[in-house]
Amino acid sequence: MLNKTTRMLTGLAASLLTVTALSGAAFAQSVNLTYLIPSGPENQVIADEVVKAFEAANPDINVDIETRPGGSEGDNLIKTRLATGAMADVFLYNSGSLFQAINPQQFLVDLTNEPWQADVQASFKPVVTAPDGTIRGAPARAAMAGGIYYNKKIYEELGLSVPKTWAEFMANNEKIKAAGKVAVIQTYGDTWTSQLFVLADFFNVQAKDPQFASRYTANEAKFATDPAALRGFEKLQETHDAGFFNEDFGAAKYDDGIRMIAMGEGAHYPMLTFATTAIAQAYPDNIGDVGFFAQPGDEADLNGLTVWMPDGVYIAQTTPNLDAAKKFVAFIASVPGCEAQTRAGGASGPYLINGCTLPADVPPAVTDMLPYFAEGGQNAPALEFLSPIKGPALEQITVEVGSGFRPAADGAALYDEDVRKQAQQLGLPGW
Amino acid sequence: MTVLSEAGSAPTHGGRRAIRRSPYPGWFFLPAALIYGVLFLAPTFASLYFSLTRWTLFNSTFIGLDNFAQFFREPFLVQGLVNTVLYAAITSGLKVVLGMLLALLLTSAIMGRGYLRSVVFFPVLVSTVGVGITFTVLMHPTQGMINETLALFGIKGPGWLVDPRLALFSVALVDVWKGVGLATVIYIAGIVAIPKDYYEAARIDGATRWQNFLYVTLPLSRPATATVIILSFIGGLRTFDLIWAMTRGGPGFASDTIASVIYKQYQAGFYGLSTAGNVVLFVLIGILVVPLTMFLNRKQGHE
Numbered sequence: 001m002l003n004k005t006t007r008m009l010t011g012l013a014a015s016l017l018t019v020t021a022l023s024g025a026a027f028a029q030s031v032n033l034t035y036l037i038p039s040g041p042e043n044q045v046i047a048d049e050v051v052k053a054f055e056a057a058n059p060d061i062n063v064d065i066e067t068r069p070g071g072s073e074g075d076n077l078i079k080t081r082l083a084t085g086a087m088a089d090v091f092l093y094n095s096g097s098l099f100q101a102i103n104p105q106q107f108l109v110d111l112t113n114e115p116w117q118a119d120v121q122a123s124f125k126p127v128v129t130a131p132d133g134t135i136r137g138a139p140a141r142a143a144m145a146g147g148i149y150y151n152k153k154i155y156e157e158l159g160l161s162v163p164k165t166w167a168e169f170m171a172n173n174e175k176i177k178a179a180g181k182v183a184v185i186q187t188y189g190d191t192w193t194s195q196l197f198v199l200a201d202f203f204n205v206q207a208k209d210p211q212f213a214s215r216y217t218a219n220e221a222k223f224a225t226d227p228a229a230l231r232g233f234e235k236l237q238e239t240h241d242a243g244f245f246n247e248d249f250g251a252a253k254y255d256d257g258i259r260m261i262a263m264g265e266g267a268h269y270p271m272l273t274f275a276t277t278a279i280a281q282a283y284p285d286n287i288g289d290v291g292f293f294a295q296p297g298d299e300a301d302l303n304g305l306t307v308w309m310p311d312g313v314y315i316a317q318t319t320p321n322l323d324a325a326k327k328f329v330a331f332i333a334s335v336p337g338c339e340a341q342t343r344a345g346g347a348s349g350p351y352l353i354n355g356c357t358l359p360a361d362v363p364p365a366v367t368d369m370l371p372y373f374a375e376g377g378q379n380a381p382a383l384e385f386l387s388p389i390k391g392p393a394l395e396q397i398t399v400e401v402g403s404g405f406r407p408a409a410d411g412a413a414l415y416d417e418d419v420r421k422q423a424q425q426l427g428l429p430g431w
Numbered sequence: 432m433t434v435l436s437e438a439g440s441a442p443t444h445g446g447r448r449a450i451r452r453s454p455y456p457g458w459f460f461l462p463a464a465l466i467y468g469v470l471f472l473a474p475t476f477a478s479l480y481f482s483l484t485r486w487t488l489f490n491s492t493f494i495g496l497d498n499f500a501q502f503f504r505e506p507f508l509v510q511g512l513v514n515t516v517l518y519a520a521i522t523s524g525l526k527v528v529l530g531m532l533l534a535l536l537l538t539s540a541i542m543g544r545g546y547l548r549s550v551v552f553f554p555v556l557v558s559t560v561g562v563g564i565t566f567t568v569l570m571h572p573t574q575g576m577i578n579e580t581l582a583l584f585g586i587k588g589p590g591w592l593v594d595p596r597l598a599l600f601s602v603a604l605v606d607v608w609k610g611v612g613l614a615t616v617i618y619i620a621g622i623v624a625i626p627k628d629y630y631e632a633a634r635i636d637g638a639t640r641w642q643n644f645l646y647v648t649l650p651l652s653r654p655a656t657a658t659v660i661i662l663s664f665i666g667g668l669r670t671f672d673l674i675w676a677m678t679r680g681g682p683g684f685a686s687d688t689i690a691s692v693i694y695k696q697y698q699a700g701f702y703g704l705s706t707a708g709n710v711v712l713f714v715l716i717g718i719l720v721v722p723l724t725m726f727l728n729r730k731q732g733h734e
Binding site: 072073079101393422 | 574700
């Protein structure tokens with residue numbers, strides 16, 4: 001009796017062992033990657049589609065998506081996770097000055113010699129290059145621009161045309177206000193949205209003062225004393241003082257802003273063009289009513305677009321699955337990668353990978369961007385891609401200027417002080 | 432009788448008794464001392480040092496008092512300091528007055544006393560961030576329930592959180608709503624502990640209700656008052672979560688307190704600067720609270 005039971009148990013144990021061994025072998029072949037992205041519906045949709053396409057092409061690799069908050073809370077989280085060695089294998093994060101602030105040389109895998117770098121457009125490479133000259137990232141999205149969305153229905157109704165100068169823009173606003181409509185949408189409930197008038201004015205700054213970025217980095221040019229740079233703050237103040245804003249501008253949020261511009265509750269919304277995806281997702285019936293133009297300068301022949309480089313994808317030094325992570329990054333920086341993005345989120349701007357094309361039926365807000373990139377068009381990168389310094393308190397200062405609490409010149413001087421702290425923390429020479 | 436006199440004399444001997452040899456061996460205190468040293472003393476002294484450096488998570492450069500100079504040059508810091516003290520004074524003042532009034536009401540013979548007591552205490556139990564988000568929605572300048580209700584009566588409500596003159600006070604009011612329950616409970620305990628004999632004696636002397644309150648309840652609940660003031664004042668000085676949930680120090684810098692300024696510096700990666708800010712906050716709390724405690728306790732001793 002006892003003997004029989006023992007034998008049965010042994011048999012059971014043996015078969016269990018076989019099963020475990022088999023499944024163990026099966027699991028050993030597949031690799032689990034983690035991919036950290038900022039939260040938000042459009043980010044999630046795009047990441048899901050890219051991961052799905054990647055897993056279909058690489059059945060032995062599994063990608064788990066993690067999300068994090070955006071804005072300065074997200075910056076803090078990224079820095080902490082990198083510093084404590086707890087970063088996801090692959091993560092999505094800003095390029096340019098924020099990339100410089102996470103100490104790329106120490107924490108990110110060098111991707112300079114990856115074969116796919118040949119297909120990445122040259123304009124992107126500098127914004128993910130560490131101080132030692134190595135490239136540490138790949139473009140993750142389409143290029144963006146900062147400028148002004150406008151509602152085409154309101155423009156048609158009032159017989160307005162797209163302004164080429166700041167004076168024309170203000171004249172349009174005057175007519176819209178006279179018609180009893182909101183001329184300029186502002187949404188200070190999400191403070192970061194208040195920076196656009198200042199940041200998107202950079203094409204005009206560098207058109208007047210081509211050396212501004214390098215002089216600014218070297219502590220020679222200041223927002224408060226450089227008349228071209230001060231204009232951004234002044235433009236914000238002018239639109240506030242003229243009473244063009246929506247009544248609840250102090251409490252409205254970004255989501256309210258995209259609703260208002262899509263539904264025609266307001267005529268203009270200064271924003272980055274990644275909002276095109278959000279508008280297309282939330283208001284698919286109204287996306288055709290939303291157009292886009294560059295923030296006008298003071299002269300019509302100096303009209304150009306301020307361009308934002310897309311976020312990059314990076315591999316953390318601490319990853320145990322370097323080969324799989326490199327495959328994933330290579331996929332994102334490939335034609336199938338950008339096709340997956342377009343499938344999920346629609347097109348929001350030109351991709352920086354050679355061979356990636358936009359579909360024929362892009363929304364008007366994207367079509368309106370393309371002339372600035374074409375022959376004879378003018379564009380320039382935003383300041384944060386030409387200089388490693390961006391002061392963290394800009395959004396609070398622009399809320400103050402845009403709400404009429406603080407005059408433009410005063411706000412610019414306060415921002416210069418903020419910039420000085422950032423430069424000192426980065427250890428730049430000359431500060 | 433003996434029991435009474437012993438109980439009465441215990442506090443006066445307390446001071447002398449402490450000097451006597453403790454009945455416990457020295458190593459008994461070691462675990463607690465170790466925890467205290469590692470988790471409290473060491474970080475305190477480390478932060479004093481790091482406030483004199485410009486540091487990242489890996490290295491630090493000694494820069495002397497530059498961080499403090501910079502911190503006091505911050506234009507919004509002075510406003511943050513004023514805001515902090517103002518906020519602490521408003522919230523603790525209102526909590527004392529309202530807490531006392533509510534406690535009087537809730538110790539009197541009213542209907543549903545137990546239920547009302549829990550209603551007053553309930554906001555204390557709710558998450559601060561949840562309260563903050565809820566009130567942010569209620570205080571929306573055009574679509575918020577508060578201003579929509581005012582509009583029914585033809586009053587145009589102010590921008591509670593978007594008007595820079597009002598934002599700090601709006602947050603302070605929400606803080607009082609949330610925290611007054613705790614003050615009330617402390618006062619209830621204090622009032623209930625007052626021996627009935629005093630009220631009896633007062634009644635025999637023909638005291639009115641007002642005189643009862645002024646000459647019996649108020650002076651005899653001084654220990655409760657001291658506790659409420661100190662707890663809510665310190666709480667007000669280091670307040671952060673409610674302000675962050677409701678205004679993030681905004682609009683602009685209008686409702687920034689020291690704690691939110693420190694957090695923003697840290698978030699921006701100015702670690703040295705934010706450490707210096709913490710040292711400033713530590714000193715400020717010390718400067719304000721130590722004399723306050725001494726004052727309140729001395730008065731208590733004279734009773």
